[in-house]
Amino acid sequence: MRTLPAALAERFHREADQLAGVDEAVYSAAGRDVHDPVFGLGPREAKIAFFGRDPGRDEIHIGVPFIGAGGRQLRRVLYRRHYHGELVTTEQALAAGEGYFWANTVPYKPLGNKAWSMGVKRRFQPLVAEVLSHQWTGRHVITLGREAFFWFGINQPAALRQQLTHHWRQADRFETELTVDFVTPQGEPRPLTLHPLPHPSPLNATWFKHFPGLLEARLERIEGTP
Numbered sequence: 001m002r003t004l005p006a007a008l009a010e011r012f013h014r015e016a017d018q019l020a021g022v023d024e025a026v027y028s029a030a031g032r033d034v035h036d037p038v039f040g041l042g043p044r045e046a047k048i049a050f051f052g053r054d055p056g057r058d059e060i061h062i063g064v065p066f067i068g069a070g071g072r073q074l075r076r077v078l079y080r081r082h083y084h085g086e087l088v089t090t091e092q093a094l095a096a097g098e099g100y101f102w103a104n105t106v107p108y109k110p111l112g113n114k115a116w117s118m119g120v121k122r123r124f125q126p127l128v129a130e131v132l133s134h135q136w137t138g139r140h141v142i143t144l145g146r147e148a149f150f151w152f153g154i155n156q157p158a159a160l161r162q163q164l165t166h167h168w169r170q171a172d173r174f175e176t177e178l179t180v181d182f183v184t185p186q187g188e189p190r191p192l193t194l195h196p197l198p199h200p201s202p203l204n205a206t207w208f209k210h211f212p213g214l215l216e217a218r219l220e221r222i223e224g225t226p
Contacts, residue, residue, distance in 0.1 A: 002041045002042070002043075002135075003041070004037070004039060004041070004131070004135070008127070008130065008131070008134075009036075009037070011127055012035070012036075012037040012107070012124075012127055013035040013036075015123060015124060015127065016034065016035040016036075016037070016108060017035060019108060019120065021110050021111050021116070021120075022034050022108050022109065022110065022111070023057075023060075023109045023110060023111045023112075026057050026060050026061075026109055027060055027109070029061075030060045030061040032060055032061075032063070034108070037107035037108065038055040038059050038060065038063060038064070038065055038104070038107045038108070038109075039065065039102065039103055039104075039107055039131065040064050040065045040066065040097065040100075040101070040102025040103070041101060041102065041103075041131075041135060041136075042097070042098070042099070042100050042101035042102055042136075043099065043100075043101065044135060044136055044137050045137055045138065046099060046100050046101040046136065046138050047138050047140055047222065047223065048100050048101070048138060048140045048141070048142060048219075048222060048223070049100070049101035049102070049103060049132065049136055049138060049140070049141045049142070050066060050074065050097075050100055050101070050102050050103075050141075050142050050144065051103050051104070051105075051141050051142065051143045051144065051148045051151070052065065052066060052071075052103075052104050052105070052143075052144040052145065052148050052199075053104060053105055053106075053115060053144070053145055053147045053148055053199070054104050054105060054106045054107070054108065054109060054110060054115070054116060055104060055107065055108070055109050056068045056070075056109060056113060057109070058071075059071070059109070060109050062090065064094065064102075065102050065103070065104055065107075066097070066102055067090065067093060067094070069201065069202050070144075070199065070200040070201040070202065071093075071200070072087065072093055073200040073202075073208070073211055073212065074144070074200050074211075074215060075087060075093040075096045075097055076093075076096075076212070077212050077215045077216055077219070078096040078097060078100070078219075079092055079093070079095075079096035081216075081219060081226050082096060082099075082226055083095075083096070101135075101136045101138065103128060103131055103132060104128075104148075105121050105124070105128065105147060105148060105151045106120055106121060106124045106128070107124075107128070115147050118154075121151060121154055122154055122155065125151070125154045125155050126155070126185045128151075129155075129182075129184060129185050130184075130185050133184040133185065133186075133190060139190075139191060139192055139193055140192075140193050140195060140222050141192055141193070141194050141195065142195045142196075142197060142215075142218055143194055143195070143196045143197065144197055144198075144199050144200060145197075145198060145199030145204075146168070146199075148199075149164065149168065149194065149196045150164055150168070152164060152180065152182060152192070152194060155183075156182065156183055157183065160180050160181070160182070160183075163178060163180055164178070164180075164194075167194075167196070168196070173196055174196060174197055174198060174207075174214050175214070175217065177193050177194060177195045177221075178193070178194045178196075179191060179192070179193045179194075180192055180193075180194060195218050195222070197211065197214055197215060197218065198210070198211060198214070200215075
């Protein structure tokens with residue numbers, strides 16, 4: 001699996017050194033450094049990036065995002081598409097995601113699985129934006145949940161934030177896409193097409209049962225039939 005360039009990883013380490021609210025007990029139980037960000041990365045040329053909120057306990061133990069209960073709901077769809085079978089093992093879950101790029105708004109696990117504050121998301125936004133800008137060349141981003149979708153408005157022009165708000169208010173927001181000019185940390189516009197989906201957590205009672213069908217429809221439109 002690809003890792004962050006050393007200089008960029010060091011910048012994450014420095015920010016994490018001042019980060020209050022990290023679930024240190026989970027990192028300790030997993031034998032992992034609380035300064036190490038959890039990124040899945042993936043091929044630079046991957047057509048699709050999956051973008052979520054932040055890692056959970058299973059993600060810290062395994063060192064890969066989207067591998068807990070919610071993430072497996074997503075990876076189960078990918079596994080059926082590419083391997084035409086039912087996902088059972090962690091190894092299968094990892095294999096299902098190999099052709100995709102993976103990132104989160106903040107790559108550290110918060111206490112109580114509560115969403116990080118806007119202040120924390122703003123602090124890490126330039127670093128996460130640099131990961132998306134320099135480690136991935138695709139343009140299709142499948143966002144998981146409200147927090148991940150509206151991250152694309154942080155440190156961005158007001159017009160882009162208005163686009164996000166307008167799209168989220170639409171009843172068909174999980175079936176339509178939104179193309180935006182995302183401004184990179186270098187100040188350059190980069191066209192991205194956002195494909196919002198609900199968060200796949202089992203706790204999301206409203207959307208959990210609908211998630212596989214919504215994801216499959218997104219993948220069909222972007223990738224076609226495998």
